[in-house]
Amino acid sequence: MVRLVFVLCLAATAAVPLRSAVPAAGVVTVEICEEGVPKDATWPTEAKVTERYTEDVFGLFELPHKYVGTGVRADRAFPSLVRASATVQLPAGKHRVLLRSRGPARLLVEGKTVLETPFDHARIYTTLRAVGGEVLFNEQDKYLNLGPDFRFAPPGNRETWATLEFSGAPQTVVLETLIGVLEPRSKTPFRPELGETVAAFSPAGSETWYLLSPGTRTVRYTDEGWAAYEAERRLRLETMNTAARATRRAEHAGYWNRRRDAARAYLQATREEPVPSLPPGFPAHNAIDHFLAARIAKVAADYDPKAAKPGSVDFHREIKPLFEAKCYQCHQGAKVKGGLRLDLRTEALAGGNADGPALVPHQPAKSPLLQRLLTTDPDERMPAMSDPLAAADIELVRRWIAEGAVWPDFARQSLALTPPADDLTFLRRVTLDTIGLVPTEAEIAAFRADRSPDRRTKVIDRLLADPRWADQWMGYWMDVLAENPNLINPTLNNTGPFRWWIHESLRDNKPLDLFVTELLRLEGSDRFGGPAGFGVASQNDVPMAAKGVIVSSAFLGVEMKCARCHDSPTHTSKQKDLFSLAALLAQKPVKVPTTSSVPMDHLTAGGRKALVEVTLPPGSEVAPAWPFAAFCDEQTAATLAEQPDNTRDRLAALITAPQNERFAQVMANRIWERFMGRGIVELPGDWEKASVSHPELLRWLARELVRSGYDLKAMARLILTSHAYQRAVDPALSAPSPLFTAPAPRRIGxxxxxxxxxxxxxxxxxxxxxxxxxxxxxxxxxxxxxxxxxxxxxxxxxxxxxxxxxxxxxxxxxxxxxxxxxxxxxxxxxxxxxxxxxxxxxxxxxxxxxxxxxxxxxxxxxxxxxxxxxxxxxxxxxxxxxxxxxxxxxxxxxxxxxxxxxxxxxxxxxxxxxxxxxxxxxxxxxxxxxxxxxxxxxxxxxxxxxxxxxxxxxxxxxxxxxxxxxxxxxxxxxxxxxxxxxxxxxxx
Amino acid sequence: MNRRTFLSHAATAAAAATLPGLLRANPGAQVLSLPKGKAEHCIFIWLGGGMSQIDTFDPKKRGSSKTRTAGTDYDLVDTAVPGVKFTEPMAKSARLAEQITVVRTVHHTIGEHGLATNFVHTGRPVSGSTIYPSFGSIIAHERGAVYEKVPAYLLIGYPNVSRGPGFLGPKHGYIYLTDTESGPAGFSPVDRIDGERAQRRQSTLKLLQGREEESLSSYAELQREALRLAGPDFMRTFKLDQEPAALRQAYGGEFGQRCLLSRRLVQAGVRFIEVSHNLNFINGAGWDTHNAGHQNQYGLVQELDSAFSTLITDLQDKKLLDKTLIVIGTEFGRPGSFDAGGGRGHQERSFSLILAGGGLKHRGAYGVTDDLSAKIVENRVSVPDFHATIHAAMGIDPTKNLGAGSRPVPITDGGKPITALFA
Incomplete structure (x- = not known):
């Protein structure tokens, strides 16, 4: 109901500028004029109204945001005029009137200017030397103090007052202020903030101040009065902003409905992942538990108890951690040094290019793996380029090989399921995992009072609907997308504060494909919370290469960090792949700067074969191209993208296409990892280095994600309602079992x-x-x-x-x-x-x-x-x-x-x-x-x-x-x- | 795993770098010619803002800020090393110049504070893909704490990324305090908690520490470790009132007290201490002496002189000077000419960084600049060279590789130690 009113009031994209309104009775009409406002420090004469809404009183501190595209924050013109007008009837007499605002402002009564604050941004910046931080502290001694509970001006507001005579008749009052005025020398705007833009009055004979009001609402302009008013208005602004975003998104419903159709069609045309039947004796809440149980049952059946002699070296506990710390940087995954993989037993037995089989079970002396650890020849010894292993660790490896290099698929102790966690443990866990807080006493009491069998699911649904759901995901996306605004001068890789876009996206539960599309379109405001802020990387000579590294890892699980300067030694990504991706984001060819390289003679110094290769000489120009044909055919963009000519839009379509199963799998795995404490692919941002522990489950989850319309909450609900999520922790575990038989205590964020x-x-x-x-x-x-x-x-x-x-x-x-x-x-x-x-x-x-x-x-x-x-x-x-x-x-x-x-x-x-x-x-x-x-x-x-x-x-x-x-x-x-x-x- | 020892537990293991290990680390380098000092501790004094070398350690012909005449703004004094001069407000340090080497020919190309601060701390330009560690964190990583039971790296100043451990990980970061009164964050309670209250707290906590989960019991182990560090053994280091009044006075104000605390931290077995000087009370600007900021620089320089000279003599008295390398760092220097407001701009192409003690063969000054200290005339020293000198003095091979993910990163970016400073 409320929403409708606001939608009607806001006309952000009105093609025809609005005419100034005749003040409506009882309300303050707020008009924003982006057009016709002079850039120099003068008042506009013919500003055109581009947006309009209403307020109760003459008290503004923030405007509703302007949203563009599918609902991302955008800047208004610098400067813009904000005009608040109303018909106000004050009792006859001489009253004191106060005008206060951050930008220059003036107050007009019946068309006549009665109060005016100066255009003095430039004076403060330059003459008083705010530029260097040298404004004298005693400048602050000048301020208005107009009564015993008069609210002092917050920092950075201009103010003036006068005693004015009123006739007692209704009069037109207009407050005008400019936001985002320009610093005259650099032509850079100041932040377009309202500060506290108010018109207030103190009636004759009184010391009390009130915000000027055209209607029945009375707001005392004191510290307490303002605080309550601001808190109440902030909620209203949030409602207006939410409605405005919904309106923008609805304008694009046609295209996004077609995307949903395309996704459904793709699911229909491709093989469903069958849900295995539940092995006997296993509990299950949903399909997830079927997949996990089937796997556990299979491992249990294959398990050979003879392999585990008491007192023998335990591969998972003793050897694998060593390999992880010392070997896997080079000997894990698809691209490895010397062709040798040590992450799979079959590969280790097969060996690499130089030594033949790395392991000969029972024969340490014939196992190159051990000999490479022992040798004193610096060119031969492993790990390369770092300190040798401790003698005790080498001995452990020797014993392990001598005992037959037993290498079971999974750790032994992890085949038994833990029972469900008790109710309160579950409640604390799920509340922390969804809204990032521990449950309140009231929430605990309600949950304990509910004895219905589906009480856990009810709690999950309540939490998924809680607005604080967005808060709990913020830190995660700020990390994964490297949101990095700096409060003052830019340092390395500062971005705009696109945290506000992330937060609004989560509040709106934006489908993940839309989320990624908005991000990659880089539209809206760069300094005030739009996704354009993601496109910034200060002090970085190829910002879009930096963004390419983030995007490929975040959404495709492809780690390309090394490719900035050279082909990765341990990943398959080439330098050219990254720069092609950067060019898609830049919407033009990108040049490789000398800083994004390493001199080859440097690399080959010393005799060892160079670890890395530079395949793109500095100065090379790389054209926009989709580097991930393996995930999705580039042609898909022609039919799927909203604007196939726009390289950013193409990129977004190629990443989020239903054909790109990798994307849905990466996102499903991210959600899974957050709740389960361990990914189905262990490094959510780098899939090249780890195997997929449950490929069928992952594929099924990804298809469910697509089927739900890329709905983050739907995926979360699936996982949270599973028996696997709700099981009790195994106290002995420091990481969840890879078979998900039991969770481990997870470090709190x-x-x-x-x-x-x-x-x-x-x-x-x-x-x-x-x-x-x-x-x-x-x-x-x-x-x-x-x-x-x-x-x-x-x-x-x-x-x-x-x-x-x-x-x-x-x-x-x-x-x-x-x-x-x-x-x-x-x-x-x-x-x-x-x-x-x-x-x-x-x-x-x-x-x-x-x-x-x-x-x-x-x-x-x-x-x-x-x-x-x-x-x-x-x-x-x-x-x-x-x-x-x-x-x-x-x-x-x-x-x-x-x-x-x-x-x-x-x-x-x-x-x-x-x-x-x-x-x-x-x-x-x-x-x-x-x-x-x-x-x-x-x-x-x-x-x-x-x-x-x-x-x-x-x-x-x-x-x-x-x-x-x-x-x-x-x-x-x-x-x-x-x-x-x-x-x-x-x-x- | 229970980690009973301090943050840098793992670092002590890495400290035992052997020569064959170094050879293997970078077979191409001429490792055998690398000098190796014997310093055990390092105190790094940071003068944020950009210390004016021409008004302190590399004085030239007399100029005047009043008349905007280019040159040194103060009188010159002789030092204990013939031919080497400092300015008059540095007179106390001048008498100790045999223990000091002013490296007068440091240079880089970054004129912005934040980036230059990062460069002087890490020796590498900021990179889009790697966060490099400060040389303090590298020293903490390579050598650990001198005594196992204390932290390896303490910062007296504000935390920031430049001072941090970068890719080495938080274990090799600092413990910090922002003033000498309040003690290090986390180890000195805000409210005085007397014996009875402390006892009550611990007895209640004890009941909560007995959980069977391994992750919780290892946290409880860390709690006991924190409790020990917050106890009297280490915390008495921060009680400056145990020092003789005359000595405290000789060190001077808050900055001097920080230097005194650094000496106590050295005695307690801390490996690396960064002390920031810039409190910008004396002249507002601190060492960033543009315009009016320059007018009160004299007092700032004097404050530095008192603290620096007292630190040297105090370490000497305690027989610690040869084991303790003192470094004075700043992000860049300042030009000999004055700006319109009578202050000085930034000068990164030539400026001074200072070494003292640490068992080096000191010579008062190293490297020569032109008549306004604007251009380097002989013996250029890059920031990586300067870092290599510090590492070498600390017995660390500056060419050794550190791991950054799958990529080997040498400790310095091709830096070569100043061999003239090694006996």
């Missing part, structure tokens, strides 16, 4: 951990705005504003290469340091192939025990969720039970409970301080807080201010006065221990 810690304790996730150019004094090419973070993935890198305290963001840093030790990367100059592989390190427990962020979470401050919780009227035993459920999604053991109750019982009855001392009155008059931004960061005062902010961040919020300190500290100690519990670090 950094964002899951941090977000869950905040959510479970109820401590607000509160950091500084993620921006260095807080007052928008820098042009948009050297500043990015990532806004207010509410989840961990929204943080960014300050990249404080200059060690300037003034350029730090202390609260961001306190959370970022925890995220980083658990595997999050503040900067992502390159992609990660799949789920991060993070090792344990001592900084993890250190920061959880003693870090700044954890001190916020452990201390019961007034804003802490557990402060309210412990004040509830309940028995101490209940409190302990609920605390365990809330934090660990389980009840305490008898010992744990007795211990905690023992600590919390003394003084429990008197824990509340009934009449806490009133907060100290503010010392001295109210003043506008000072801020530090790029514009003033060179001033010593800015550094001192930031150092103080840093101390304040470290101190955190003070403990509440509502709890008796002795009891509070004891509770905090229990809380500390529960937050340090090792079970936080893994998804169990």
């Amino acid at each position: 950094a964002e899951q951990l941090v977000d869950s810690l905040f959510a479970a304790t109820g401590k607000p996730f509160s950091v500084e705005p993620v921006v260095i150019d807080l007052d928008s004094a820098r042009p948009m090419n050297v500043s990015i504003d990532l806004g207010i973070a509410r989840r961990a993935w929204m943080l960014g890198s300050t990249s404080n290469e200059r060690d300037r305290p003034s350029l730090s963001l202390p609260r961001n840093q306190a959370i970022g340091e925890v995220l980083e030790v658990f595997g999050w990367r503040a900067e992502r100059p390159d992609a990660i192939g799949g789920t991060r592989r993070v090792e344990g390190n001592v900084l993890q427990p250190a920061l959880i025990a003693n870090g700044t962020m954890m001190s916020w979470l452990v201390r019961l401050s007034d804003d802490h969720g557990l402060t309210r919780f412990v004040l509830e009227d309940q028995a101490v035993e209940t409190l302990v039970d609920r605390l365990y459920l809330r934090l660990l999604t389980r009840l305490p053991s008898a010992r744990e409970k007795a211990h905690a109750v023992g600590l919390l019982k003394p003084g429990y009855a008197n824990r509340e301080v009934k009449t806490p001392p009133p907060p100290a009155p503010p010392a001295g008059p109210r003043t506008r807080p000072k801020y530090v931004s790029w514009s003033n960061h060179m001033s010593p005062e800015a550094n001192l201010e930031r150092v103080e902010q840093n101390s304040a961040a470290r101190r955190g919020e003070p403990p509440t006065a509502r709890l008796e300190p002795g009891w509070r500290e004891r509770f905090e100690d229990v809380l500390w221990a529960l937050l340090n519990a090792p079970e936080w670090t893994h998804v169990m």
Whole structure:
């Protein structure tokens, strides 16, 4: 219902510019004019309206986004005019009126300008030297203070006021402001932000300020009043944006329906993958379990117990890890050194080009594999170009060969299935896996109360519909696609903040083929969250080659990193393949620069055969061409692409074509790996190096993905509802069994951990705005504003290469340091192939025990969720039970409970301080807080201010006065221990 | 696997690089002629912003920022090495020049702060496909901590990628602190937790650590390791108030205190310490002395002089100077002429980096620049050469290959140590 109204209001692509509206009664009409706005610092005379919507009052902070194509964010013209107009009736008399906005603004009453703020971006940038960060700190001493609860101007807003006489009759009020004005010398726009664009008034005789309103809505313009208004309006903006995206996508429904038809036709024309019947004795929820069980039953049948003598070397436990660490870089997969593969027993027995069979079972002296480890001849010894194996490891290999080089297909201990995980373990696991948080008490209670047999499926469906589903996938795609915006000056491989496009795509559950198509079309805004931001790679001389490496690995499982400079020594990709792909993205031939090469004489120095070959000399020009004919015939694009003449669109069609089974398999495997902890192909971004453990299952999953319309959630639902996903972990496993008989505890993702810690304790996730150019004094090419973070993935890198305290963001840093030790990367100059592989390190427990962020979470401050919780009227035993459920999604053991109750019982009855001392009155008059931004960061005062902010961040919020300190500290100690519990670090 | 030892556990194993191993690593290189020093520790002082060599370690004819006359802005003083001069605000260090070599002919081609910072830390231009490790991480990787129970690499300054371990992996990264008051992140609790509270916390935690899952018990093992490091043995290193007041005063302000802490970290067995100087309080700009930033540079240079000279004499007194290589780094230098605001721009084609102690054969200065230190006249030293010199001084073969995925990457990009500095 609401949606319809907004669709009618928004007319983003109106071919005929709209005429300025006559103010409608009771609402503020907001018009955006992209045309007819002069580039110099003057007001337009004939701006044409290109979009229109309505607001309740004269209070703007963000415009609805403009979406193009199938629904990707786009920039508006730089500059654009924003005009808010309404008929306003104020009581007769002299009232104070305030105009405030980030850009230059003016307020007109009955067509007459009554207030105006200056065109002074250029003055601040150049004359006051914001360009070099040299604006004097005392510039901030000039600000308006117009009443006891007057809201001070946030950084970077211009403001002015006057006392105006009103007749009492309805009058036309128009507020105009310019966004994205140009820096005059470079002609680069400043960020097109509204800041706080408001018209407010204070009635005669009053000190209170209100946003100017044409209707019945009254909004007090105070800090609290604005905060509530902004929060409410943000939800409305989100609804408008969602509706606008849906409209754009609907405009392309014809083409995408044809794509669906093509996919169905392809499925019909090709062989279905039969679902095996379930072997006796195996449990199954769906087809996935049939495939897995059939495989386990087969391995069990083939298993030869004689091969395993007690005390003998265990290949999977002892030898394979050695091979993985020392040999597989060169001797695994399709392209290997010396023609020798050590990832398959048959291949190792067959041997390579030089030595004949690498292994002769029972005869170590005749096995070149061992002799290569032992020799002292540097040209012969393996591993090449690195330190020799430790003597103990060599001895292990010798014994293994002497015992017959037993090499079973799968590890022995992994043939028995674990039972289903218990309900609460399942709930915690699935909630973390879908929305990235631990379940709330209410969610736990509802689940425990539901005794229906399909309660797990109901939970899965609830979670799949939860909007926070998008949050949980953000870190993954930001890693895989190397989303890497930098807040200030560009460093290596910075991109635009296309995180916002990823997030909206996940919110809309965009089909994966559309997702990839939008990404590769590189349309929309590059600096403000469109997929065009993916097309940027700062400081990189062939950005599209960098993107080619990411795209081929992300969507086709083809690793091409090495091909940037030479044919890969261990992968089949040629340099030319990568540059052809780069040219498709660039939409023109691409030249190989000298930096993308290595001198051949360098490579052949020393006598050993060169490990790599350069087949494209620097300066070669490579034309756009599809390098992956094996996956999909290039001709397919002619009929499938929406714009077959556009090389990006062709590329997108060739990758996402149903004929390209590799794409659907890669995506299915990615989803599988995320939930199951191990891929069917082990490296989701590099398929050349690993075998497919369950080819039939993979093919079946991929076809289901295509059948569902490339629906990520449908695939997730299949996997999450399977028995295999819901099984209990095997405590002895550190990685899931390759037969998926049992999951292993999976390391929790950094964002899951941090977000869950905040959510479970109820401590607000509160950091500084993620921006260095807080007052928008820098042009948009050297500043990015990532806004207010509410989840961990929204943080960014300050990249404080200059060690300037003034350029730090202390609260961001306190959370970022925890995220980083658990595997999050503040900067992502390159992609990660799949789920991060993070090792344990001592900084993890250190920061959880003693870090700044954890001190916020452990201390019961007034804003802490557990402060309210412990004040509830309940028995101490209940409190302990609920605390365990809330934090660990389980009840305490008898010992744990007795211990905690023992600590919390003394003084429990008197824990509340009934009449806490009133907060100290503010010392001295109210003043506008000072801020530090790029514009003033060179001033010593800015550094001192930031150092103080840093101390304040470290101190955190003070403990509440509502709890008796002795009891509070004891509770905090229990809380500390529960937050340090090792079970936080893994998804169990 | 339980990893009971510190982050760089694996690195200690790699430290035992043998000559045959090195030969094999790069058979084409003339390995036998590589010098090999005996330094055990390295303190790397970072002057972010671009230190003006002409106003410090490579002074030329007197100029004036007031009249925009090109040249050194301060008086010159003789050093302990005949023929080598520093500027007057560097007078204390000048008296110690026999322990110092100013490498005056370093050069590269990158005029932008972030990229140049990365280059001076890693010795390689940024690459689209590989994140290179800092030389601090390489030293941590190759040699581990001196004492097994402490971290190999400490950073006193802000974390960033340039200082990081790149492809070597997080194990070879740093533990950091941003000021000497608060101690290293993760090892010094924000709130004072007295014995009783600590006991209460640990006893409650203990009940939660007994899980049977192997992954959880190995995390509990790391927890015990973290607890040990946060304990008095290592943390007393950070208690600067245990030092004599006169010594603390001689080191000077926060930067000096960082240098003093570095010496204590050396004594505790830390292998590599990066100390950042740029607090930009004295002149706002720090070492990035454009325009007005130059006006208060004198105090900045003096602060450096006090801390640097005290660090040398203090290490000497403790018999640690020969074992401890001090390096002063900066992303580039500055031209002899002044900009319109009376400050200096960037100059990457010729600038100074400094070595001291570490058992090298010091000579006051190495390499010669022209009369405004704008052009190199003799003995050019590339950043890889400079790194090779540091590695060689630390007993590391700069031609050795590190693995980056399937690709071998030599420790330096063809760098050759300055042989004149090796006895």
